Amino acid sequence: MTTLSTFLTRTKGRADRRGGIGAQDVLTYGYLIFGVLIILLPVLWTLLSSVKPERAIDNFDTRLRPLAPIVAEIEGVGSKELFIYTDDAGNETNVFKAGPTRVITDVATPDQPTAVFQVPKDQLQIAEEVRIATENYLDPILKRNGQDNFTFFTYLFNSVFVTVVATLITLLINAMAAFALSKYKFRGRLTFTLLIVATLLIPSSIILVSLFFVVWSFGIFGSLWGVIIPAAATPTGVFLLRQYMLTIPDELLEAARMDAASEWRIFWRIVMPLSLPALSVLAILSVIWRWNDFLWPLIVLISDPAQHTLQIGLTTFSGEFDSDFHYILAMTVVSLIPITLVFVWLQRFITTGIATTGLK
């Protein structure tokens, strides 16, 4: 709690301010609170809705609490929804409907199911209780109630596999290229640099069609490798790492060469550990890119449900069950949680990392 309060009240920069709260502070904090509300309210509303029972979702119940009708097991009748009957004196009794709903409806109390009496319909109110609808989450994940289309763990595995493997490959080959461009003088260095700048200017969506042909002829179309490989080399990553590696002193490398270390060992033992800050920023960026990647996986993986990533799985799930909002919302929350946890855990690191490396 103390750390939280220090975190929330920490300030930085000039301390020579006059005391009190001026108009500028009001505007500033008003803007900040307004912005954060716009950002958080939809997400929180989705979280809240995802634990509401199916009936509340279908009726677009906009009350905050997850309310479900109370269903009681009544002897000789079966399970019935309970209603609250308010008589003219203001007394409330729990009743259930013993017949069809009419202006004057037949009802009976659960204690005496056979003692049917008649009440006006508008004095009946549905009895509700707060109930967290865990089935929204558990049905698709555990494949209950016929919800076997959302193979959550397959999707999660695929997403994690793509993200981790692609990030590792990206880090390795981008660091190798950045090392070559920053620490060696060789013929064609400018050419290679310009080539990489050129890829920075080619938007990925204008080469979709022909990339499809290339990936198809490599035989990796329809497999996770078809998503991992094409995007593994990122110009942004090469530049980010190159800028950072330029700051590593050459003397360190020369000293290692004196000790007859091979170039690969210099790279692996000296350059890689020293560029850890830049590497971790690239790792974070790569994780965000891969985890949220949508269009290319949609093209490559759509035909085989066993290869779907979480994003594609969620898309097809939302498309198939257009009306089952309670499952869609729950699965949306499920796929939102991992990246949110990563963010909460690393947020300081992520925001300062991206800001200070001057990503351009």
Added chain:
Amino acid sequence: MSLAGISLIVIGLLWGLGGSIWLLSHRKYRLVQVPTFAMDLLGFPVEFAQSLWGRAGVPYALLLPNMLIFGFFTFLPMILNFYVSFTGGSSISLFSRPWVGWENYGDIFACETIFSPRTCSNEGFNFWTGLFNTLVFVAIQVPLLCIVALATALVVNQNIRGRGFWRAMFFYPVMLSPVVIANIWNWVLHRKGVLNEGLGGAANAMSSLAGMTGFDIVASVFFAILLMVASERALRSGHEPSVAWTSAFGVLFLAVFTWANPLSLLGVEGQASFWLGLVLALGLVWIVSVGHGVARMAIFAASLIAIALLLTIQFDAVFDFGRFRPINWLVTPDTGWAMFWLVFVFCWSHMGFYMLILLAGLQAIPRDLYEAAKMDATKPSRAFYRITLPLVMPTLVVVLVLSLIRGFQVFDEVWLLTGGGPGRETFMMVQNIYETAFTGQTPDYGAAAAGSVLMAIVIAVFTFFQLFITRRQSEL
């Protein structure tokens, strides 16, 4: 087993087995050095290149994997795009595609008039609709995104409490995937969703409040007090009017001006009063922020006008919204709401990233410039125009270019939220390419490739045009 599979196995064998043999024959490893051996094996091609050609060969070996991927998956498709765009049919095998020359391009340009896509052929209709929609989207979204990102960066850069928290909050939507974003907003924007519910509740409450007797008097007095407080604070602070309070006053002035609708006396109907009021309010803020000599007089005059207008407003009519009808935000055609919400959601989800880049730019501005400005008693607004804006310009240009390129490629959110609808109102260029090539019964790769080439040209023209305009500030 495909050719790629066989070659992959050969390379794997050479790398794994050959590398192990080569390493073991050249170096001595103890048992505890298994990790070292694994590391050396991973870099075997580099080690091998060094032993063959000395240190001169190493950079090429280091660059090889990166350049192979760039070559095969970026440059080759780029060139292939042109070839595919000149071929027809739906064959996946490149060499069995018939050459059709300019036919795909001809289909796109087969229009009576290009500016009305309805007169085009089918392909032309799709392409030009996508292009014009994308242009509208970019024209609204890019400036809006840049202004909001800059404003947020300026606010977060101030000496505020919990700046790490605010910064993280604004960045959070960047982490969310398009599907999650689309599902969230779909749920919020549903016809019976929480937004309509909230708006309906607010409208009904306001209407019933306006129906009470004496509401007109109370509202008039209330707004008069607000106006007086705002103008008084704006005039009082220091020896020059305060910009912050003038902004607050400007908002009030705009509201009063719109409600009083003075232009209706001249017979001009519609939204004209709002726009005139907006121009006047912005002009007022501008006059004050540049420290013009007539600033005080302007505020004084504006408050007199506002009070006069206030007396003519029938507040019970202004706040009576009648019965609220839920709006089907993403589905009702010809309202522009679908495009509005796409722009909104896109800004919502991308703003944090650009805010961080701008924040880095702002923090790179030396503090002593502001110290010096403070010594000379420079007003904050002047410091903004003379110090902050010029010095953050290079970063702003980068943000502009990035968001422009990104905006042209918009697909995920649009496809998931509206699917291009209602009708074709939000049908974008990338969706045209995607649907032409990958979703139809008979995929038309040639037409899609032709569309891609034209889209590349559009993006290139806009990017270079922008870089050309801002070439002095640019550091790209």
